[in-house]
Amino acid sequence: MVSPVCCAGCEAADVGVCPECRVALRPSLQRVRAGPVSVLVALDYGGVIAHVLGAVKERGRTDALGVLAGSFGVALEVASSASSVIVTVPSTRAAVRRRGFRPVEELVRRSGAGLAPVRGGLVLVRDVADQAGLGVEERRANLSGALRASARLAGRRVLIVDDVLTTGATLLEARRALVAVGARVEGAVCLAYTRRRDGRGEAQVTQRRPAGS
Template sequence: MTAIREGAAASAPVWVVWVPSGRRALRRRGLDVTGELAVEAARLLRAEGAAVRAVHALRQRRGVADQAGLTAPQRAANLRGAIEVRAPVAGRRIVLVDDVVTTGASLSEAARALRAAGAEVVGAATVAMTPRRR
Protein backbone atom coordinates (compact mmCIF):
# COMPACT_ATOMS: atom_id res chain seq x y z
CA MET A 1 0.00 0.00 0.00
CA THR A 2 3.02 2.27 -0.21
CA ALA A 3 1.86 3.53 -3.60
CA ILE A 4 -1.40 4.68 -2.04
CA ARG A 5 0.43 6.64 0.67
CA GLU A 6 3.05 8.30 -1.56
CA GLY A 7 1.91 11.75 -2.60
CA ALA A 8 -1.55 11.12 -1.23
CA ALA A 9 -2.04 14.73 -0.15
CA ALA A 10 -1.15 16.01 -3.62
CA SER A 11 -3.55 13.79 -5.54
CA ALA A 12 -7.14 12.62 -5.51
CA PRO A 13 -7.87 9.60 -3.33
CA VAL A 14 -7.48 6.12 -4.72
CA TRP A 15 -10.86 4.45 -4.97
CA VAL A 16 -11.22 0.99 -3.45
CA VAL A 17 -13.85 -0.73 -5.60
CA TRP A 18 -15.17 -4.22 -5.00
CA VAL A 19 -16.21 -6.86 -7.49
CA PRO A 20 -20.00 -7.09 -7.21
CA SER A 21 -21.83 -10.23 -6.21
CA GLY A 22 -25.01 -11.32 -7.93
CA ARG A 23 -28.40 -10.64 -6.37
CA ARG A 24 -28.94 -14.32 -5.63
CA ALA A 25 -25.61 -14.57 -3.77
CA LEU A 26 -26.36 -11.40 -1.81
CA ARG A 27 -29.77 -12.75 -0.74
CA ARG A 28 -28.24 -16.10 0.26
CA ARG A 29 -25.45 -14.50 2.34
CA GLY A 30 -27.56 -11.69 3.77
CA LEU A 31 -24.80 -9.13 3.20
CA ASP A 32 -22.23 -8.01 0.66
CA VAL A 33 -19.12 -9.65 2.13
CA THR A 34 -16.72 -8.24 -0.46
CA GLY A 35 -18.19 -4.76 -0.10
CA GLU A 36 -17.81 -4.97 3.68
CA LEU A 37 -14.15 -6.02 3.22
CA ALA A 38 -13.47 -3.09 0.91
CA VAL A 39 -15.10 -0.55 3.20
CA GLU A 40 -13.17 -1.83 6.22
CA ALA A 41 -9.88 -1.90 4.30
CA ALA A 42 -10.40 1.71 3.21
CA ARG A 43 -11.24 2.72 6.78
CA LEU A 44 -8.06 1.11 8.12
CA LEU A 45 -5.93 2.65 5.37
CA ARG A 46 -7.38 6.12 6.05
CA ALA A 47 -6.53 5.67 9.74
CA GLU A 48 -2.92 5.13 8.62
CA GLY A 49 -2.99 8.33 6.56
CA ALA A 50 -3.73 6.91 3.12
CA ALA A 51 -5.92 8.90 0.74
CA VAL A 52 -8.45 6.21 -0.14
CA ARG A 53 -12.21 5.99 -0.49
CA ALA A 54 -14.38 2.87 -0.77
CA VAL A 55 -16.83 3.31 -3.65
CA HIS A 56 -19.65 1.02 -4.77
CA ALA A 57 -18.82 1.64 -8.43
CA LEU A 58 -19.79 -1.66 -10.09
CA ARG A 59 -22.87 -3.82 -10.45
CA GLN A 60 -23.85 -6.94 -12.32
CA ARG A 61 -25.89 -5.95 -15.34
CA ARG A 62 -27.31 -9.42 -15.91
CA GLY A 63 -27.54 -12.74 -14.15
CA VAL A 64 -24.67 -15.16 -14.45
CA ALA A 65 -24.44 -18.88 -13.86
CA ASP A 66 -22.92 -20.17 -10.63
CA GLN A 67 -19.16 -20.27 -11.24
CA ALA A 68 -18.58 -23.43 -9.16
CA GLY A 69 -17.47 -26.28 -11.38
CA LEU A 70 -16.81 -24.11 -14.44
CA THR A 71 -13.45 -24.18 -16.19
CA ALA A 72 -11.41 -21.00 -16.60
CA PRO A 73 -12.66 -20.41 -20.18
CA GLN A 74 -16.25 -21.11 -19.10
CA ARG A 75 -15.94 -18.65 -16.21
CA ALA A 76 -14.59 -15.95 -18.52
CA ALA A 77 -17.42 -16.54 -21.01
CA ASN A 78 -20.01 -16.56 -18.20
CA LEU A 79 -18.86 -13.15 -16.95
CA ARG A 80 -18.08 -11.48 -20.29
CA GLY A 81 -20.05 -8.22 -20.35
CA ALA A 82 -21.79 -9.00 -17.04
CA ILE A 83 -20.35 -6.12 -15.00
CA GLU A 84 -21.09 -2.46 -15.56
CA VAL A 85 -19.97 0.79 -13.99
CA ARG A 86 -22.49 2.66 -11.83
CA ALA A 87 -20.36 5.64 -10.71
CA PRO A 88 -18.29 8.30 -12.50
CA VAL A 89 -14.87 6.61 -12.60
CA ALA A 90 -13.17 8.40 -15.52
CA GLY A 91 -9.72 9.59 -14.48
CA ARG A 92 -9.84 7.75 -11.13
CA ARG A 93 -7.10 5.45 -9.83
CA ILE A 94 -8.71 2.25 -8.60
CA VAL A 95 -7.71 -0.76 -6.54
CA LEU A 96 -10.09 -3.67 -7.06
CA VAL A 97 -11.13 -5.91 -4.17
CA ASP A 98 -12.44 -9.46 -4.46
CA ASP A 99 -12.89 -12.14 -1.84
CA VAL A 100 -11.44 -15.23 -3.54
CA VAL A 101 -9.55 -15.53 -6.82
CA THR A 102 -10.11 -18.83 -8.58
CA THR A 103 -9.33 -18.09 -12.23
CA GLY A 104 -9.28 -14.29 -12.18
CA ALA A 105 -12.36 -14.03 -14.42
CA SER A 106 -14.27 -11.75 -12.01
CA LEU A 107 -11.33 -9.41 -11.50
CA SER A 108 -10.65 -9.34 -15.25
CA GLU A 109 -14.25 -8.47 -16.10
CA ALA A 110 -14.41 -5.79 -13.40
CA ALA A 111 -11.12 -4.26 -14.61
CA ARG A 112 -12.38 -4.33 -18.22
CA ALA A 113 -15.54 -2.43 -17.29
CA LEU A 114 -13.61 0.16 -15.27
CA ARG A 115 -10.99 0.73 -17.98
CA ALA A 116 -13.70 1.05 -20.62
CA ALA A 117 -15.22 3.83 -18.50
CA GLY A 118 -11.88 5.66 -18.30
CA ALA A 119 -10.54 4.50 -14.93
CA GLU A 120 -6.96 3.44 -14.24
CA VAL A 121 -6.91 0.10 -12.41
CA VAL A 122 -3.67 0.22 -10.42
CA GLY A 123 -3.97 -3.03 -8.50
CA ALA A 124 -6.10 -5.68 -6.88
CA ALA A 125 -6.43 -7.09 -3.39
CA THR A 126 -7.99 -10.39 -2.42
CA VAL A 127 -8.44 -12.41 0.73
CA ALA A 128 -7.57 -15.78 -0.77
CA MET A 129 -6.62 -17.59 -3.95
CA THR A 130 -7.53 -21.15 -4.80
CA PRO A 131 -4.80 -23.44 -6.13
CA ARG A 132 -4.86 -23.77 -9.89
CA ARG A 133 -5.81 -27.15 -11.28
CA ARG A 134 -3.83 -28.38 -14.23
Protein backbone atom coordinates (compact mmCIF):
# COMPACT_ATOMS: atom_id res chain seq x y z
CA MET A 1 0.00 0.00 0.00
CA VAL A 2 1.33 3.39 -0.98
CA SER A 3 -0.18 6.38 0.74
CA PRO A 4 1.26 9.66 -0.45
CA VAL A 5 1.92 11.92 2.51
CA CYS A 6 2.09 15.67 2.42
CA CYS A 7 2.30 18.29 5.16
CA ALA A 8 -1.12 18.81 6.77
CA GLY A 9 -0.32 22.53 7.01
CA CYS A 10 1.22 23.48 3.65
CA GLU A 11 1.19 20.30 1.53
CA ALA A 12 4.98 20.04 1.29
CA ALA A 13 5.78 16.53 0.06
CA ASP A 14 6.72 13.45 2.08
CA VAL A 15 6.18 14.77 5.58
CA GLY A 16 3.23 14.67 8.03
CA VAL A 17 3.85 18.16 9.38
CA CYS A 18 6.90 20.00 7.98
CA PRO A 19 9.42 21.83 10.21
CA GLU A 20 8.12 25.29 9.20
CA CYS A 21 4.55 24.36 10.07
CA ARG A 22 5.67 22.85 13.37
CA VAL A 23 7.09 26.26 14.28
CA ALA A 24 3.71 27.87 13.50
CA LEU A 25 2.03 25.30 15.76
CA ARG A 26 4.13 26.11 18.82
CA PRO A 27 1.93 27.25 21.68
CA SER A 28 1.36 30.97 22.07
CA LEU A 29 -0.86 31.15 25.13
CA GLN A 30 -3.49 33.87 25.33
CA ARG A 31 -6.17 34.71 27.86
CA VAL A 32 -9.46 35.46 26.15
CA ARG A 33 -12.77 36.42 27.76
CA ALA A 34 -15.97 34.84 26.52
CA GLY A 35 -18.54 36.65 28.66
CA PRO A 36 -17.91 35.53 32.25
CA VAL A 37 -15.63 32.66 31.17
CA SER A 38 -11.86 33.17 31.21
CA VAL A 39 -10.39 31.05 28.42
CA LEU A 40 -6.77 30.02 28.00
CA VAL A 41 -6.05 29.49 24.31
CA ALA A 42 -3.00 27.63 22.99
CA LEU A 43 -2.89 28.90 19.40
CA ASP A 44 -4.17 31.73 17.22
CA TYR A 45 -6.45 30.14 14.63
CA GLY A 46 -5.51 30.95 11.05
CA GLY A 47 -3.21 29.91 8.23
CA VAL A 48 -1.28 26.81 9.16
CA ILE A 49 -3.38 26.03 12.23
CA ALA A 50 -6.64 26.20 10.27
CA HIS A 51 -5.17 23.90 7.62
CA VAL A 52 -3.85 21.35 10.08
CA LEU A 53 -7.00 21.31 12.21
CA GLY A 54 -9.13 21.04 9.06
CA ALA A 55 -6.97 18.17 7.83
CA VAL A 56 -7.32 16.37 11.16
CA LYS A 57 -11.04 16.92 11.58
CA GLU A 58 -12.34 16.74 8.03
CA ARG A 59 -9.76 14.81 6.04
CA GLY A 60 -8.86 12.08 8.50
CA ARG A 61 -5.26 13.24 8.99
CA THR A 62 -5.11 11.99 12.55
CA ASP A 63 -1.33 11.58 12.08
CA ALA A 64 -1.09 15.38 12.42
CA LEU A 65 -3.09 15.46 15.64
CA GLY A 66 -0.09 14.85 17.87
CA VAL A 67 1.53 18.18 16.98
CA LEU A 68 -1.64 20.07 17.92
CA ALA A 69 -2.07 17.96 21.04
CA GLY A 70 1.41 18.91 22.23
CA SER A 71 0.55 22.61 22.16
CA PHE A 72 -2.83 21.92 23.72
CA GLY A 73 -1.11 20.09 26.56
CA VAL A 74 0.89 23.20 27.47
CA ALA A 75 -2.34 25.20 27.88
CA LEU A 76 -4.05 22.36 29.77
CA GLU A 77 -1.17 22.11 32.22
CA VAL A 78 -1.16 25.86 32.85
CA ALA A 79 -4.94 26.07 33.34
CA SER A 80 -5.73 22.91 35.28
CA SER A 81 -5.29 22.40 38.99
CA ALA A 82 -5.32 19.37 41.24
CA SER A 83 -8.68 20.41 42.65
CA SER A 84 -10.48 20.77 39.33
CA VAL A 85 -11.86 18.30 36.81
CA ILE A 86 -12.10 18.79 33.07
CA VAL A 87 -15.13 18.29 30.86
CA THR A 88 -15.00 18.30 27.08
CA VAL A 89 -17.60 19.90 24.82
CA PRO A 90 -19.26 16.95 23.03
CA SER A 91 -19.24 16.56 19.24
CA THR A 92 -22.56 16.06 17.49
CA ARG A 93 -23.44 12.47 16.64
CA ALA A 94 -23.34 13.34 12.95
CA ALA A 95 -19.78 14.68 13.31
CA VAL A 96 -18.63 11.60 15.23
CA ARG A 97 -20.15 9.35 12.53
CA ARG A 98 -18.49 11.36 9.76
CA ARG A 99 -15.05 11.57 11.39
CA GLY A 100 -14.97 8.30 13.27
CA PHE A 101 -13.43 9.98 16.32
CA ARG A 102 -13.93 12.84 18.77
CA PRO A 103 -11.24 15.47 18.09
CA VAL A 104 -11.43 17.24 21.46
CA GLU A 105 -11.17 14.02 23.48
CA GLU A 106 -8.35 12.81 21.26
CA LEU A 107 -6.48 16.10 21.72
CA VAL A 108 -6.76 15.77 25.50
CA ARG A 109 -5.75 12.11 25.43
CA ARG A 110 -2.64 12.80 23.37
CA SER A 111 -1.74 16.09 25.06
CA GLY A 112 0.63 14.54 27.56
CA ALA A 113 -1.07 16.54 30.32
CA GLY A 114 -2.25 13.32 31.98
CA LEU A 115 -5.81 14.59 32.36
CA ALA A 116 -8.92 12.50 31.84
CA PRO A 117 -12.19 14.26 31.04
CA VAL A 118 -15.18 13.36 33.23
CA ARG A 119 -17.12 10.75 31.22
CA GLY A 120 -20.49 12.11 30.15
CA GLY A 121 -19.71 15.39 31.91
CA LEU A 122 -21.51 17.29 29.17
CA VAL A 123 -23.92 15.66 26.72
CA LEU A 124 -25.94 17.02 23.83
CA VAL A 125 -29.63 16.64 24.55
CA ARG A 126 -30.79 17.58 21.06
CA ASP A 127 -29.40 17.92 17.56
CA VAL A 128 -27.68 21.18 16.68
CA ALA A 129 -26.71 22.58 13.29
CA ASP A 130 -23.08 23.02 12.29
CA GLN A 131 -22.00 26.34 13.82
CA ALA A 132 -19.80 27.27 10.85
CA GLY A 133 -21.37 30.04 8.82
CA LEU A 134 -23.77 31.09 11.58
CA GLY A 135 -23.72 34.59 13.05
CA VAL A 136 -23.43 35.43 16.73
CA GLU A 137 -27.18 35.40 17.46
CA GLU A 138 -27.78 32.33 15.30
CA ARG A 139 -25.09 30.43 17.15
CA ARG A 140 -26.63 31.34 20.47
CA ALA A 141 -30.08 30.21 19.33
CA ASN A 142 -28.69 27.04 17.77
CA LEU A 143 -27.05 26.00 21.05
CA SER A 144 -29.53 27.32 23.58
CA GLY A 145 -30.41 24.50 25.98
CA ALA A 146 -28.56 21.95 23.83
CA LEU A 147 -26.19 20.72 26.55
CA ARG A 148 -26.81 18.94 29.83
CA ALA A 149 -24.23 18.46 32.55
CA SER A 150 -23.90 15.39 34.73
CA ALA A 151 -25.38 15.76 38.22
CA ARG A 152 -22.15 14.17 39.49
CA LEU A 153 -20.48 17.54 38.85
CA ALA A 154 -22.46 19.29 41.58
CA GLY A 155 -20.04 21.18 43.81
CA ARG A 156 -17.03 20.31 41.62
CA ARG A 157 -14.61 22.86 40.17
CA VAL A 158 -14.73 22.40 36.43
CA LEU A 159 -12.59 23.45 33.49
CA ILE A 160 -14.38 23.36 30.12
CA VAL A 161 -12.31 22.07 27.20
CA ASP A 162 -13.01 22.65 23.50
CA ASP A 163 -11.06 22.88 20.24
CA VAL A 164 -11.89 26.19 18.58
CA LEU A 165 -13.15 29.36 20.28
CA THR A 166 -15.02 31.66 17.92
CA THR A 167 -17.87 33.68 19.44
CA GLY A 168 -17.85 31.88 22.78
CA ALA A 169 -21.46 30.69 22.29
CA THR A 170 -20.50 27.06 22.91
CA LEU A 171 -18.61 27.85 26.10
CA LEU A 172 -21.48 29.97 27.40
CA GLU A 173 -23.94 27.13 26.79
CA ALA A 174 -21.55 24.69 28.49
CA ARG A 175 -21.23 27.04 31.45
CA ARG A 176 -25.01 27.43 31.70
CA ALA A 177 -25.46 23.66 31.78
CA LEU A 178 -22.72 23.19 34.39
CA VAL A 179 -23.96 25.98 36.65
CA ALA A 180 -27.46 24.47 36.42
CA VAL A 181 -26.25 21.31 38.18
CA GLY A 182 -24.28 23.25 40.79
CA ALA A 183 -20.79 22.96 39.30
CA ARG A 184 -18.28 25.78 39.73
CA VAL A 185 -16.84 26.76 36.37
CA GLU A 186 -13.24 27.86 36.83
CA GLY A 187 -12.64 28.69 33.19
CA ALA A 188 -11.98 27.05 29.86
CA VAL A 189 -9.13 25.85 27.68
CA CYS A 190 -9.33 25.94 23.88
CA LEU A 191 -6.83 24.81 21.31
CA ALA A 192 -7.27 27.80 19.00
CA TYR A 193 -8.96 31.15 18.93
CA THR A 194 -10.39 32.56 15.72
CA ARG A 195 -11.12 36.25 15.31
CA ARG A 196 -14.27 36.99 13.40
CA ARG A 197 -13.64 39.08 10.31
CA ASP A 198 -16.55 41.39 11.06
CA GLY A 199 -15.28 41.91 14.61
CA ARG A 200 -18.78 41.50 16.05
CA GLY A 201 -19.45 39.56 19.20
CA GLU A 202 -15.97 38.15 19.41
CA ALA A 203 -14.38 37.00 22.60
CA GLN A 204 -11.87 39.53 23.90
CA VAL A 205 -8.15 38.90 24.26
CA THR A 206 -7.08 40.11 27.68
CA GLN A 207 -3.54 38.82 28.00
CA ARG A 208 -0.93 37.38 25.71
CA ARG A 209 2.13 35.41 26.71
CA PRO A 210 5.05 34.98 24.35
CA ALA A 211 5.76 31.39 23.32
CA GLY A 212 7.93 29.50 25.76
CA SER A 213 7.26 31.80 28.70
